[in-house]
Every structure is written in structure tokens, then in C-alpha cells.
Amino acid sequence: MNDDFQINPPLRRITYLGKDLAGFEPAVNRSFYTLDPGVRFLWMIGRGISWTILLCLLLFLAFISKITQGSATTWLIRAFIGALPLAAMSLVWPLLAYKHWGLAIRDHDVMIRYGVLFKRVMTVPFSRIQHVDTHSGPIERSMGLSTLIIHTAGAQLSSLSVPGLPIEEAEQLRDYLSKMGHTHANL
Amino acid sequence: MQTSEQTEWLMLHPSMVILELARSLRSTLFGLVLGGYFALKGNMGLLTMIIFFSIILPTIGIVLRFVSYRYGFGVGHILIKEGILSKKQRVIPVTRIHNINTTQSLVARLFGVVRVDLETAGGGQAEATLPAITQLAANTIDDFISQGKKSDTEARDTDVEPDTSSHLVYQASNLDLILLGITTNRIGLIFAGLYAMAEVYEQDIWRMVENWMQRVSELSNQIQDRSGLQVFLVVVISVALIMTVSWAISITLAIIQYYGFTLSKVASDLKIRAGLFTVRSYTIPAGKIQALRFKTSAIRRPFKLLQINVQSAGHMGVQERNQNSAIQPSLLAPLTNRKHIDLFVNAVWPDAIWSSIEWLAVHRYTRTRQFRVLWLVASAGIVALIWKSEPHWAQSLSIWLIAGILSWLIAHLTYKQTGYAVDERFVYLKTGFIGLQSWVIPVNRIQMLELRQSPFQRRRRLVSLVIDVAGSGRDRAAVIPNIELENGWRLFNRFGSPSAQKN
Missing domain, CATH: 2.30.29.30 (Pleckstrin-homology domain (PH domain)/Phosphotyrosine-binding domain (PTB))
Structure with a gap:
């Protein structure tokens, strides 16, 4: 860990690397900075909304067929019943996913990790940062959260987004990273 | 001003x-x-x-x-x-x-x-x-x-x-272009043609063909099963006809597009010039090239022919090009022999070595995984068939076993042909089953890196490394599949480090 703590943003910085970070294991690695705990509820709300829409649509279709054909089509009912446990699981999933989310700022790159079953670790070297955005939707804003999006020129992955950062922190990070992007560009 | x-x-x-x-x-x-x-x-x-x-x-x-x-x-x-x-x-x-x-x-x-x-x-x-x-x-x-x-x-x-020197790197011969036309995959066209044939079936033309066929078969009276022969001949002749026509179209298109294709190096830029009616020329600044890709298809592979593409940042092409009449702006060579790869690689990056790469193998899990996926899909298909029709157990079992053997062969070939190599400045990658694809990616062009690990890979302490470079986004991502966790981490950190990015 770096001693240079005055550095903006107020995030843990890591000089290296190595085996300490190589923790693909489910255990939360201390080297990564965790997201704001509020993001769990944000994710749950998001999922809740989409599941509600889907389930309402199914019910609506069943209702329509009840009116037109006299009885609700059985597969619609089955789909509805089958979707309920899935919805429940999907609603609880963010609690799990949160534990595996992490952000790390190293000397020369920014790194994220996520994934409960399928693990992902991604990095963008500072010199490859094109521009950095913060984005915050209405629900996110009401919870005081923001998403940080780091753009590169890449073709397939192209950007790295970090959800669930407190707005102030996200903005500091955005400024810091775009500054680093500029200073490292001519490296 | x-x-x-x-x-x-x-x-x-x-x-x-x-x-x-x-x-x-x-x-x-x-x-x-x-x-x-x-x-x-x-x-x-x-x-x-x-x-x-x-x-x-x-x-x-x-x-x-x-x-x-x-x-x-x-x-x-x-x-x-x-x-x-x-x-x-x-x-x-x-x-x-x-x-x-x-x-x-x-x-x-x-x-x-x-x-x-x-x-x-x-x-x-x-x-x-x-x-x-x-x-x-x-x-x-x-x-x-x-x-x-x-x-x-x-x-x-x-x-x-x-450096203001200018020299010719490659010139496509007419034979190259004809080969390109012949080996261009026009299966879609053939099927469209077959479909059109089937549409015409009820009409007079087909009856005329049938009459003609009958006359042909009358000549070959010795053969007992006349109707079978008729069908066979109709199929063979129509397929041959469609193939010939589609080949002719492909060859014509290839010649119109790439006639006189020349690639030359002027200072550090690559200049390409081609076309029969409309002559186009464009420059690709070497500094903008993000990666080189070599592709070969099943038909081209036996002849050791391949296509060379560049992946470059920003827009490169000629304006208002349409699919049929313009050169693909990313094409460095429409078709060339495998032994010439070095020529192109060196023209772009003089210090990259292609011919003497020592390929490193990926983990055997690559094979295992592909085998499982293929056989699972095949098994699901067979089960669905049994479900829908009268089960013929012996037949189904033998088909299932054959599917298993085929899956293993495909998986094995893919595994054998997948490899990677890393030197001071470049990453080399190859993969494929019948058609092959390889990449040369300069480390300092890597934009972003990703390590992936599925639960199955975790059990074996393996990861896959995804390498992202700037480009059009339509191209397939370059992935080093299934390497050891430590090795993956080492490469991940090395490619992302400023010393690697600097050069």
C-alpha cells in the first residue's frame, strides 16, 4: 500500500499487485475498494422494476386471454409461477454480487473486479483513458450515488463502468482519472 | 486566418x-x-x-x-x-x-x-x-x-x-485474384440458387429439363432404377451449374475489386491501390495500425492461402463504398501464400518475428471444455429427436457415440491449433478448427485487458485473458484461453504496465 495518502481521490491506492491481488477466490480481497453499500438496494430496485414489468405483462396477457377465450392460457400461468422463484433469486442476487465488486487504483492503471460465479477482472492503463464520465439516474441520484464510466478506444470492451460510488467520490475520481489520462498519454 | x-x-x-x-x-x-x-x-x-x-x-x-x-x-x-x-x-x-x-x-x-x-x-x-x-x-x-x-x-x-523511401511490398497477380474468386465462400448464393430452382420446379422450364433428363436416361437403359438416376442427375447437374455460375460471379467480382492490387511502403505509411474500373488508392499510416489478423477458411487452407487484415484506429476507408464494388479498407492482402506472412508483418513492424515464433500451448481444458459443449449440444439434439419420434435405440446410441467421437476430434484439433506467444513488444495468437485465425498485436496498442474465470476454470486455477485493441468493433475479440492463473496475472500486469505501453 502506498504511503502517499494526500493524493486525491480518497481511495486506497496500491503500488503493487502480485499475489495479494491474485485472489480470484470468492473471499473479498482487501486490496480492492468496495462500492457504497447502498448500491445493493439500487440494483435490487432496478431488478425489482424489470421483474414487476415482466410479471405484470404475463398477468395482463393471462387476463386478456381470460376475457377473449374464457380461460387463461395454461402456459401463461405456468410461466408466471415459474418466474416467481427466479424473480426472488434475482432480487437477492445483488447482496451476493456486492461482495465481489471491487475497484482499485494502482500507480498506472485502474482496475475493477466483479462476478459471483463467473469472475472478471478488468484493467485500463491510465495512458489508455480517452475520457471519463459520471452518470447518475434518478433513483441513483436520490440515493446519492453515481456511476463512473471510463472510456478507451478499444473495440470490444471499450469502456469500464463502476457503479455505486458516492456522487462526490465519483466526481473526484473522474477528475483524477482524466488528469492521469492526460499526464500518462505522452508517457 | x-x-x-x-x-x-x-x-x-x-x-x-x-x-x-x-x-x-x-x-x-x-x-x-x-x-x-x-x-x-x-x-x-x-x-x-x-x-x-x-x-x-x-x-x-x-x-x-x-x-x-x-x-x-x-x-x-x-x-x-x-x-x-x-x-x-x-x-x-x-x-x-x-x-x-x-x-x-x-x-x-x-x-x-x-x-x-x-x-x-x-x-x-x-x-x-x-x-x-x-x-x-x-x-x-x-x-x-x-x-x-x-x-x-x-x-x-x-x-x-x-524515411522517404518507397518500395513495393506486394502485388497481387491475376492468378491470386482468380484463386480468391474461386475460394470465396458463396454458399449463400448457391442456396439461393437452389431455392430459385425449387421455386421454378412446378413450371414449364423444369418439365422441359425433366423431359430432357428422361431422354438422357432412356439412353442409359441398362440401369434398372431409372427414376433414382434421374433425380441424381438433376441434382448433380443443377449443383454443378450453380457452382459454376457462382464461381464465375466470384471471380468477376474479385477481379473488379482487386485488379492490380499493390501494396507499397512509402516512408512509414502503407499505400494500397486496386480496382479495375474504379481505381482506388488509400494510405494506412503504420502508426495507426492496431493489430494484424490472418484468416484462412476451410477451402483456402489446403492451398496454404490466407487473407491479411489490419485493424486500425479511426476511419480508413474510401467514402461511400458499397459491399460489392469497393475494396475492404482493412485488407492488406486479398489472398496470399502462408510463406509470405513475414513480408507483411515486417512491412508493418520491422521488429516483429512471425516465422520463428515459439508457440506456447494453452491448457488442455480448452479441449475438454469444447468437447463437453459440443457433445452436450449433440446429445440434446438426439434426445429431442428420440422424444419426437419412435425411438430406435441402437441407431440413436450409435449416432450419439459418433457425435461424441466427432466432438472430441473437433475439440482436439482446435486445442492443437490454439496457441499464443509473447515477446518484448508483441503478442501473437492463433486459434481455429478448420478455418484458422491469427493475430499479431503490439503490446503498446492494447487498450484494455480482462481476465475471465468461470467456475470450471476456477477449479483448475485457470483464466482466460481478453485483449482489447482499438478498431471497428465488428472483429472477433482476441482471447488467450485457459492459461494458468499466475501466468494470466503476470501477462495482465505486464501488458498493462507503463513500460510495456511506452514503446
Whole structure:
């Protein structure tokens, strides 16, 4: 860990690397900075909304067929019943996913990790940062959260987004990273 | 803009009016045909309207544009102004232009003019287009831009001697083009043809063919099963016919597109020139090349032929190209022999070594995984078949076993042909089952890295490394599959480190 703590943003910085970070294991690695705990509820709300829409649509279709054909089509009912446990699981999933989310700022790159079953670790070297955005939707804003999006020129992955950062922190990070992007560009 | 006052303003070539009108007519061809159709039916009003909107109006616009269009050279930049009512003047710094594309259609060749697109780093449209100027004027612009760039590099770094040498790297022979046509995969076309045949089946033509076939089969009386022979002959002859036609089309298209394909190296840029009717030429600045990709298909592989593509940042192509008549801007060689790869790799990056790469194998799990996936899919298909029909257990079992053996073979071949190598400055990758794909990626072009690990990989302490470089986004991602966790981490950190990114 770096001693240079005055550095903006107020995030843990890591000089290296190595085996300490190589923790693909489910255990939360201390080297990564965790997201704001509020993001769990944000994710749950998001999922809740989409599941509600889907389930309402199914019910609506069943209702329509009840009116037109006299009885609700059985597969619609089955789909509805089958979707309920899935919805429940999907609603609880963010609690799990949160534990595996992490952000790390190293000397020369920014790194994220996520994934409960399928693990992902991604990095963008500072010199490859094109521009950095913060984005915050209405629900996110009401919870005081923001998403940080780091753009590169890449073709397939192209950007790295970090959800669930407190707005102030996200903005500091955005400024810091775009500054680093500029200073490292001519490296 | 102090310089603009001393600038000597130049006009476009007058043939621009004809050429631009032809272009505009080409885009409204459908409307014109439709108008003609209705005119034949007596609706003259519509025809007049269409003629007015598609011929007269554009002509006025083009003439006005021609009258007002001027271009000139300033100190370190090119100036373009146009417009009668709202005047527009553009200053394009030479250093920002990174390639000049020229197109010469058949008509333009009669006038001895070319169309020049000046491209800057921003993607999408060309920064500026000179619709028609003489070849001489185009050369002047080319010289002006390369001079400007050179003086810029000299100003920045006096030690480096600008390399102005120009040499031919590759020239496609006619045989290459014919081979390209023959080996182009036109399966879609063949099926479309077969479908058309089937559509015609009920009609007279088919009956005529059948009669003819009957006569043929009457000649071969010895064979007992006449109807079977008929069907067989019909199928064989129609397939042969379709293949021949599709081959002829492919060969023609290949020759039209790539006739006289030459790749030459001018200073550090690559210049490509090709085309039979419309001659196009474009430059690819070597510095903008993000990766090289070699692709070979099942048909080309036995002949050791492959296609070489460049993945480059920003827009590179010739404007308004359509699928059939333009060169793919990313193509470095339409078709070449495997033994020439080094030539191309060295032309782009002199210090990359292709021929002496020591390929490293990926983990055996690559095979295991693919085998499982393939066999699972096959098994699911077989189960579905049994479900739907009378089960023939012995047959089903044998098919299942054969599917298993095939899956294993495919998986094994893929595994054997997947590999990677890393040196000081480059990452080399190869993969594929029958068709092969390989990449050469400079480490300093890597934009982003990702390590992936599935639960199955975690049990074996393996990861897959995804390497992302700038490009068009349609290309397949470069992935090193299934390497040891530690190794993956080492590469992940090495590729992302500033020392690797610097060079």
C-alpha cells in the first residue's frame, strides 16, 4: 500500500499487485475498494422494476386471454409461477454480487473486479483513458450515488463502468482519472 | 486566418459537374426507374416532378458548388472554402490529416481526374472531399501533406532522419485474384440458387429439363432404377451449374475489386491501390495500425492461402463504398501464400518475428471444455429427436457415440491449433478448427485487458485473458484461453504496465 495518502481521490491506492491481488477466490480481497453499500438496494430496485414489468405483462396477457377465450392460457400461468422463484433469486442476487465488486487504483492503471460465479477482472492503463464520465439516474441520484464510466478506444470492451460510488467520490475520481489520462498519454 | 489572404485559390476540375451528377443520379436511380415506369403508364406529371427533383435541382446545386468551391495551401494547412449564401471555410492542419484516399471511376479516368478524400483521426465521414481534381493536382496535395508532416517531425525531433523511401511490398497477380474468386465462400448464393430452382420446379422450364433428363436416361437403359438416376442427375447437374455460375460471379467480382492490387511502403505509411474500373488508392499510416489478423477458411487452407487484415484506429476507408464494388479498407492482402506472412508483418513492424515464433500451448481444458459443449449440444439434439419420434435405440446410441467421437476430434484439433506467444513488444495468437485465425498485436496498442474465470476454470486455477485493441468493433475479440492463473496475472500486469505501453 502506498504511503502517499494526500493524493486525491480518497481511495486506497496500491503500488503493487502480485499475489495479494491474485485472489480470484470468492473471499473479498482487501486490496480492492468496495462500492457504497447502498448500491445493493439500487440494483435490487432496478431488478425489482424489470421483474414487476415482466410479471405484470404475463398477468395482463393471462387476463386478456381470460376475457377473449374464457380461460387463461395454461402456459401463461405456468410461466408466471415459474418466474416467481427466479424473480426472488434475482432480487437477492445483488447482496451476493456486492461482495465481489471491487475497484482499485494502482500507480498506472485502474482496475475493477466483479462476478459471483463467473469472475472478471478488468484493467485500463491510465495512458489508455480517452475520457471519463459520471452518470447518475434518478433513483441513483436520490440515493446519492453515481456511476463512473471510463472510456478507451478499444473495440470490444471499450469502456469500464463502476457503479455505486458516492456522487462526490465519483466526481473526484473522474477528475483524477482524466488528469492521469492526460499526464500518462505522452508517457 | 492571416494566411488566407495570400493563398492562391484553386478551382476544381469542370468535369466535377458531370461526375457529381452521375453520383447523385446513382443514388436516385430507383426513383428514376419508377418515374419512367409511371410515365409509360401516362402519368407525365410525376415524371416531370421526378426529373425536376433528381436531375435539375441537383444540377443547379452542383454547378453552384463548383462555382463557389475553392481550395488552397496555407502554411502547414489546407484551406477549403465553399458556399454562395452561407460561406464555409475550413482550415485543416496537415499534421491532423492522416490519410489521403483517392478514387477514380471509369468516367473520371476519361477526364483524367480523381476524387480525393482527406481523412483525419475522427471516425465516420472524411474531413474534406475534393470531388474532382486532376491527377497532377492530387499529387501536389499529396506532396504538400507529406512535406508538411515531415517538417513537423523534423521540428520535433531533429535526430530522426525522415524515411522517404518507397518500395513495393506486394502485388497481387491475376492468378491470386482468380484463386480468391474461386475460394470465396458463396454458399449463400448457391442456396439461393437452389431455392430459385425449387421455386421454378412446378413450371414449364423444369418439365422441359425433366423431359430432357428422361431422354438422357432412356439412353442409359441398362440401369434398372431409372427414376433414382434421374433425380441424381438433376441434382448433380443443377449443383454443378450453380457452382459454376457462382464461381464465375466470384471471380468477376474479385477481379473488379482487386485488379492490380499493390501494396507499397512509402516512408512509414502503407499505400494500397486496386480496382479495375474504379481505381482506388488509400494510405494506412503504420502508426495507426492496431493489430494484424490472418484468416484462412476451410477451402483456402489446403492451398496454404490466407487473407491479411489490419485493424486500425479511426476511419480508413474510401467514402461511400458499397459491399460489392469497393475494396475492404482493412485488407492488406486479398489472398496470399502462408510463406509470405513475414513480408507483411515486417512491412508493418520491422521488429516483429512471425516465422520463428515459439508457440506456447494453452491448457488442455480448452479441449475438454469444447468437447463437453459440443457433445452436450449433440446429445440434446438426439434426445429431442428420440422424444419426437419412435425411438430406435441402437441407431440413436450409435449416432450419439459418433457425435461424441466427432466432438472430441473437433475439440482436439482446435486445442492443437490454439496457441499464443509473447515477446518484448508483441503478442501473437492463433486459434481455429478448420478455418484458422491469427493475430499479431503490439503490446503498446492494447487498450484494455480482462481476465475471465468461470467456475470450471476456477477449479483448475485457470483464466482466460481478453485483449482489447482499438478498431471497428465488428472483429472477433482476441482471447488467450485457459492459461494458468499466475501466468494470466503476470501477462495482465505486464501488458498493462507503463513500460510495456511506452514503446
